[in-house]
Amino acid sequence: MNTGMVAEPYENPNKGHFVILTLTEIEKELPFHLNGVGVDYVQEPVNRPYGYPGFQWLQNASGQGLVRVGGQEFVLGGETGLLLYPGTPHTYRGLEGEWVVNWITFDGFHLASFLGKIGMEEPGPYICSAPEVIERHIRRAHALCSTEAPGHRLDASVTVYSLLIDLFKYARHAPTEDEGVRGSSRLSPAFALIAEAYHRPIPIGELAEAAGVSVQHFCRLFRRETGVRPMEYINRYRVRHAKRMLVLFPDMPISRIAGDSGFESESYFSRVFRSVTGMSAGEYRAITVGAEQEL
Numbered sequence: 001m002n003t004g005m006v007a008e009p010y011e012n013p014n015k016g017h018f019v020i021l022t023l024t025e026i027e028k029e030l031p032f033h034l035n036g037v038g039v040d041y042v043q044e045p046v047n048r049p050y051g052y053p054g055f056q057w058l059q060n061a062s063g064q065g066l067v068r069v070g071g072q073e074f075v076l077g078g079e080t081g082l083l084l085y086p087g088t089p090h091t092y093r094g095l096e097g098e099w100v101v102n103w104i105t106f107d108g109f110h111l112a113s114f115l116g117k118i119g120m121e122e123p124g125p126y127i128c129s130a131p132e133v134i135e136r137h138i139r140r141a142h143a144l145c146s147t148e149a150p151g152h153r154l155d156a157s158v159t160v161y162s163l164l165i166d167l168f169k170y171a172r173h174a175p176t177e178d179e180g181v182r183g184s185s186r187l188s189p190a191f192a193l194i195a196e197a198y199h200r201p202i203p204i205g206e207l208a209e210a211a212g213v214s215v216q217h218f219c220r221l222f223r224r225e226t227g228v229r230p231m232e233y234i235n236r237y238r239v240r241h242a243k244r245m246l247v248l249f250p251d252m253p254i255s256r257i258a259g260d261s262g263f264e265s266e267s268y269f270s271r272v273f274r275s276v277t278g279m280s281a282g283e284y285r286a287i288t289v290g291a292e293q294e295l
Helices: 025-029 111-117 131-144 152-170 178-197 204-211 215-226 230-248 254-260 266-277 281-294
Strands: 006-012 016-022 033-042 046-048 055-062 064-069 072-077 080-084 090-094 100-107 124-128 171-173
Touching: 016 131, 025 033, 033 131, 033 152, 033 230, 055 072, 055 131, 055 230, 064 080, 064 178, 072 080, 072 124, 072 178, 100 131, 100 152, 124 152, 131 152, 152 171, 178 204, 178 215, 178 230, 204 215, 204 230, 215 230, 230 254, 230 266, 230 281, 254 266, 254 281, 266 281
Parallel strands: none
Antiparallel strands: 006 016, 016 033, 033 100, 046 090, 055 080, 055 100, 064 072, 064 090, 080 124, 124 171
């Protein structure tokens, strides 16, 4: 009798990688269990009038998505994620160009109560101050789906628990009131420009012009909306692109990835990559690609 997670993997470099799990009775008895996970996933339009059967966290990786949850519409971009409760009607789609996300679905006894205790009692958008930490948990969960090593069921449960604890540490509910929605709409042309032109220098004046405001007002609006300065956001966007390239093309030279991601030099890329992720690009590639290969 098979007592482990049964994984149904899907991998396509042009679409991303995801795994849907068929849970056994043992997984269902755990306090937290993993239902599925996707990494570097190019998100297609989704319309779920009756919601999704499990809890879901969708973390923005690059680009932007237009999301409607609970009668409210907002733009998901930058350092933001989306928490969905089971049965919550929702729709989402990419705005312009590719919208890439990392996602994870999970469930467990009293999970709604637990989320309430850590301040995540409402579905909707959350601003995440350390998206790289959340991404590591999602990638760890994806790697675990490919193994039948002893204890992998407990490891998957612990990974979900660790994810929730770090969401408690780093995520805060984002406003979806009219002011917040208007702010996101005003910045949408600037976000679209970054998504289109991240591979080249992007002057702040060009972003302000795209948004139709002065440079000074743009910087204030951008900081209020994203929590970071424009240059920091652009660099983080470039790092997210570089991380995806490091995983999808393990033999591509890091110097080329740095250039293709919009960094003026490999040394500057190295400094920014380490400041964002806490490790070098080579270390990130070795850990991420190596873990998937070993498992």
